[in-house]
Amino acid sequence: MENDSVSIFVLDAARLDPDDERWVPFRAAPSAAALGRMQNARARRLSLGAELVLGAALRLYGLSFVGAPAYLRAPGGRPYIPGGPHFSIAHAGRAAACAVSPEPIGFDMESAERRIMPGLADRVLSPREAEFGADVLRVWVAKESYLKYTGEGLAGPDMRELTFERGAVLRGGREAAQVRLFEAGGYIMALSSGRGADIRVRFFTEEEIFDALCGRRT
Secondary structure: OOOOOEEEEEEEOOOOOOOOHHHHHHOOHHHHHHHHHOOOHHHHHHHHHHHHHHHHHHHHHOOOOOOOOOOEEOOOOOEEOOOOOEEEEEEEOOEEEEEEEOOOEEEEEEEOOOOOOOOHHHHHOOHHHHHOOOOHHHHHHHHHHHHHHHOOHHHOOOHHHEEEEOOEEEEOOEEEEEEEEEEEOOEEEEEEEOOOOOEEEEEEOHHHHHHHHOOOOO
C-alpha cells in the first residue's frame, strides 16, 4: 500500500453476527462489554463492524499487533495511536468504514438515500449556505468530517458558524480545512485534511475482513 495516500476501507456490516466467536480475538475487552449491553441489533452490528474494519485497516496499512489495536483518546475524544498513522471511523446505513492516513484527517459518511430530518437544515446550514440553498446532507457530512479532523466533535462550534464552499470549511471567514466530498457505493463521504490528498476507497466482504485480521493479505 502507498502510505502517502488516504485509504478508506468500507465493510458491509448488515449480516455481521456479533455473537460469532471468530470475532472474539479481534475485539478489545471494553468494547466487547459495551457491545454485550447493546439492545439494538443494527447498532450492535455497526459497532462490531467499526472495530473490525479498524483492525483490518491498520493491519493492511502495515501495523503489526496482536488482537485489537491499542489506541488512546485525545481530550476531545478523538482516538489516536501514538507514533502511528492517523485514522477516523464512521458508520452509516449498513456500512462501517475507517480512513487511514499519514497525516491528520477527519472522515464521515451518510447513506445517499438518508431522509433529511425536520429541522436539520436549521441546525447545520450557515446563513450563507441557507441563502444559496445548499444541499443539507452533503454540508452536514462535510462539517462532521471537519469536526472529527479538529478533534472537537460534538463539543465543537455550532455548525451554523461554519461554511462549506469550494472544497473547504471556512471558520471565522478563513479556510480551516480542505474537504474532499464524493460518493461511493451509495454513500456520501467527506474527508477533511490540511491539504488535498489522493483517496483510495475499497469495499470489503466479511470474509476479506477476516482474512485481513488474520494477517492474510487481501
